[in-house]
Amino acid sequence: MRQEEILYMFPQAMRGKWAQAAAQADSLQEIRMRVNAPATVLIGNREWFVDGAGRLLDRQPAGAACSAEELEAVLKHLCQYSVYAFADEIRQGFLTVQGGHRVGLAGQVILEDGNRVRNLKYIRYLNIRIAHEIKGVSDRVLPYLYDRRGGVLNTLLVSPPGCGKTTMLRDIIRHLSDGTKYGQGVNVSVVDERSEIAGSYLGIAQNDVGIRTDVLDGCPKQEGMMMLIRAMAPRVLAVDELGSEGDIRALQMASGCGCKLIATIHGESLAEIRRKKYMRDIMEDRLFERYLVLTKKNGQCQVEGIYDGEGLRC
Amino acid sequence: MLKLVGSLCILAGCIGWGANRIGEEKSRIRHLQEWIRIIRRIQNEIAYGKRTLPEICLLLSESCPEPYRECFGAIYEQAGRQEGEGLEQIWQRQVAQCLSAVRLPEEEKEILKCLPLDPGIQEEKFQAERIGQSMDLLTRKCRQAEDAYENKARVTTCLSILAGVFMTILLL
Numbered sequence: 495m496r497q498e499e500i501l502y503m504f505p506q507a508m509r510g511k512w513a514q515a516a517a518q519a520d521s522l523q524e525i526r527m528r529v530n531a532p533a534t535v536l537i538g539n540r541e542w543f544v545d546g547a548g549r550l551l552d553r554q555p556a557g558a559a560c561s562a563e564e565l566e567a568v569l570k571h572l573c574q575y576s577v578y579a580f581a582d583e584i585r586q587g588f589l590t591v592q593g594g595h596r597v598g599l600a601g602q603v604i605l606e607d608g609n610r611v612r613n614l615k616y617i618r619y620l621n622i623r624i625a626h627e628i629k630g631v632s633d634r635v636l637p638y639l640y641d642r643r644g645g646v647l648n649t650l651l652v653s654p655p656g657c658g659k660t661t662m663l664r665d666i667i668r669h670l671s672d673g674t675k676y677g678q679g680v681n682v683s684v685v686d687e688r689s690e691i692a693g694s695y696l697g698i699a700q701n702d703v704g705i706r707t708d709v710l711d712g713c714p715k716q717e718g719m720m721m722l723i724r725a726m727a728p729r730v731l732a733v734d735e736l737g738s739e740g741d742i743r744a745l746q747m748a749s750g751c752g753c754k755l756i757a758t759i760h761g762e763s764l765a766e767i768r769r770k771k772y773m774r775d776i777m778e779d780r781l782f783e784r785y786l787v788l789t790k791k792n793g794q795c796q797v798e799g800i801y802d803g804e805g806l807r808c
Numbered sequence: 809m810l811k812l813v814g815s816l817c818i819l820a821g822c823i824g825w826g827a828n829r830i831g832e833e834k835s836r837i838r839h840l841q842e843w844i845r846i847i848r849r850i851q852n853e854i855a856y857g858k859r860t861l862p863e864i865c866l867l868l869s870e871s872c873p874e875p876y877r878e879c880f881g882a883i884y885e886q887a888g889r890q891e892g893e894g895l896e897q898i899w900q901r902q903v904a905q906c907l908s909a910v911r912l913p914e915e916e917k918e919i920l921k922c923l924p925l926d927p928g929i930q931e932e933k934f935q936a937e938r939i940g941q942s943m944d945l946l947t948r949k950c951r952q953a954e955d956a957y958e959n960k961a962r963v964t965t966c967l968s969i970l971a972g973v974f975m976t977i978l979l980l
Binding site (some may be wrong): 506577 | 862
């Protein structure tokens with residue numbers, strides 16, 4: 495099924511070229527297409543070139559450069575021949591397609607009012623990132639996310655980029671929503687600003703985020719949190735990548751409304767997070783009752799530590 | 809007696825031919841009006857609903873009369889089959905098939921088959937406007953047909969009766 499999903503991203507005429515790469519669906523991480531350069535794929539952290547016949551080569555093939563027409567055909571196909579319907583996403587530089595795969599786009603930016611991105615034209619670079627949903631990745635940390643009465647604890651996932659915090663967050667959301675042996679399933683609302691958590695396509699979550707989960711896709715976090723609290727009355731509110739004082743203020747308001755919070759933030763350690771000005775206050779107020787710190791050792795993502803609200807290891 | 813029956817048959821045949829011509833024109837106007845409604849709906853769904861074209865086809869298949877209901881249903885279904893065929897090819901094939909049973913001049917059929925559905929425009933309003941150009945063309949043709957319809961019908965009726973009478977006299 496995954497192999498077909500990858501082939502479906504290409505128009506009929508190009509499927510032959512991508513068949514060999516798609517056959518490696520389980521370890522395929524990335525497909526990159528650039529105009530006037532050969533296509534490359536990342537399979538199991540190793541880069542391969544794709545020649546005109548679709549063979550995977552470890553050195554640059556001659557005369558296998560992608561053309562602008564080829565990229566345009568792929569883009570149109572990904573947009574279901576309705577590019578206008580994806581204009582907001584294109585403006586942000588990415589698309590989410592069926593299966594939750596994300597397509598990064600680059601080209602020439604059209605600005606308005608001096609510095610606001612109005613649109614992208616001459617899209618000449620595509621980076622298709624294959625979604626790999628890993629279920630069960632949060633099993634080990636689940637007992638720490640509930641209090642003794644089965645209530646969910648406000649939790650912050652701290653991780654440097656590429657250590658799987660979104661994957662962990664998604665799995666936690668799924669567990670909280672479906673229910674576990676530690677607590678009953680609760681209504682979870684997700685503000686998925688960049689469609690990374692649920693991987694929504696045409697409004698439908700492509701990743702399993704649980705049966706009691708509502709997703710607000712493509713909405714800025716601050717507005718999204720308030721909208722969801724007013725509209726969906728969640729017990730748990732989940733957001734990815736806190737990054738501004740506004741996000742923190744919205745979190746504090748959400749907490750004041752009785753919601754439990756699950757969030758992620760970029761960072762190497764708790765000490766580093768504490769140094770961020772906008773984080774200091776909420777850490778002192780103990781808004782979060784659990785901190786999960788993720789790290790990568792020998793290429794493997796793992797939980798470095800679980801801490802309580804005071805920063806003590808659990 | 810035979811001559812009388814023969815004359816009546818000729819007269820009836822000529823009047824029938826005239827009525828058929830008038831019916832064809834009426835049917836052409838009805839189909840043009842239906843297409844104008846369809847294109848307007850496509851424009852609105854693009855500009856305000858930001859729906860994708862296959863989705864719009866699904867909506868049309870739920871609201872249009874036959875033969876268009878089946879045609880849009882088939883477009884939606886084939887676009888969703890993930891065979892990698894472009895929407896324009898599917899549209900052209902299905903619309904051509906659907907219009908083969910509809911009495912419209914070839915020029916008008918061509919406009920409908922080649923609606924600029926997929927110019928790759930990123931802004932929904934411009935995309936809707938682009939499709940609107942075909943609608944303007946069809947609206948003009950429809951208005952001309954409506955304006956000319958009454959006169960055309962009158963002339964066709966008169967001509968068919970006269971032709972019948974003329975042929976009867978000729979044969980007698």
